[in-house]
Amino acid sequence: MITGFQYHTPRSLEEAFALLRDYGDDAHIIAGGTALVILMKQRLVQPTHLVSLSKIPGLDSIATGDERVHIGAMCTHRMVETSPILKEVVPLLSETYYHVATPRIRNMATVGGGLAHADPNLDPPPSFIALGARVVLRNPSGERTLLAEEFFLDYYETAIQPGEILTEVIVPRVPSNSGTCFIKFLPRTADDYATVSVAILLTLSDQDSSMCQDVRISLGSVGPMPIRARGAEAILRGRPITPELMRQASEAVEAEVEPLDDFRGSARYKTQMAQVFTRRALEQALRQAQDGLQERY
Numbered sequence: 001m002i003t004g005f006q007y008h009t010p011r012s013l014e015e016a017f018a019l020l021r022d023y024g025d026d027a028h029i030i031a032g033g034t035a036l037v038i039l040m041k042q043r044l045v046q047p048t049h050l051v052s053l054s055k056i057p058g059l060d061s062i063a064t065g066d067e068r069v070h071i072g073a074m075c076t077h078r079m080v081e082t083s084p085i086l087k088e089v090v091p092l093l094s095e096t097y098y099h100v101a102t103p104r105i106r107n108m109a110t111v112g113g114g115l116a117h118a119d120p121n122l123d124p125p126p127s128f129i130a131l132g133a134r135v136v137l138r139n140p141s142g143e144r145t146l147l148a149e150e151f152f153l154d155y156y157e158t159a160i161q162p163g164e165i166l167t168e169v170i171v172p173r174v175p176s177n178s179g180t181c182f183i184k185f186l187p188r189t190a191d192d193y194a195t196v197s198v199a200i201l202l203t204l205s206d207q208d209s210s211m212c213q214d215v216r217i218s219l220g221s222v223g224p225m226p227i228r229a230r231g232a233e234a235i236l237r238g239r240p241i242t243p244e245l246m247r248q249a250s251e252a253v254e255a256e257v258e259p260l261d262d263f264r265g266s267a268r269y270k271t272q273m274a275q276v277f278t279r280r281a282l283e284q285a286l287r288q289a290q291d292g293l294q295e296r297y
Contacts, residue, residue, distance in 0.1 A: 031113030073112025179289030223258035
């Protein structure tokens with residue numbers, strides 16, 4: 001049951017900052033509300049003031065510039081899924097958001113709200129980490145940016161400080177000699193959380209289509225927050241990619257994940273799935289990168 005609260009609709013960030021300052025711990029930002037409303041119904045969160053970002057202009061745009069894509073925090077999942085800009089320059093995000101829950105959820109849930117919620121089982125965070133995205137946090141004095149992998153601190157905990165608002169996510173363009181992949185293993189229905197998810201950005205050498213120039217591997221649903229598998233990356237980076245090397249990199253994931261036992265599987269089962277799906281994602285990203293190089297030449 002949701003207890004009484006006052007709903008505020010500021011028309012600018014300045015008004016929103018003032019409300020957060022005036023009401024302090026009694027205030028809570030609301031974006032799409034798909035996660036917050038559930039928490040309120042479960043009485044896990046009980047704010048007396050909700051500060052909506054829905055009427056603040058400029059927070060729901062997607063634009064390119066300086067070899068980067070700027071995604072407003074109030075963009076819905078559906079907007080990211082269907083954006084022509086993102087499908088062209090960062091297709092991994094369109095692919096990832098297409099796999100989030102159901103169309104009904106995607107039409108309401110927002111990019112910023114999902115990231116701020118910091119559920120370790122959500123699909124988008126691993127993709128943002130793999131892409132090297134940065135999160136922009138605004139406050140009355142200015143702004144700061146954090147890499148997505150630095151933004152998540154623990155289970156449902158982020159680096160957002162009191163009085164700050166997540167306003168946008170900045171994503172570098174995917175290099176033309178790269179391949180990307182997002183895959184997840186679903187235990188039950190399409191709108192369930194994944195048992196494990198993997199996002200990969202694999203960049204090949206322009207001179208050698210088998211040489212790994214760089215790679216970023218991120219996993220979700222394997223611990224208290226999404227992780228970047230640096231040990232697995234180190235095995236691949238700067239070396240010719242072979243089936244044996246991909247197997248070694250996938251097996252290295254075991255030492256980096258910390259899954260919990262739950263109804264989606266035991267910790268051991270999730271660890272095994274993390275290895276299996278890391279290898280599948282690597283194979284798909286490699287094929288995509290090599291196909292792209294062949295088209296260029």
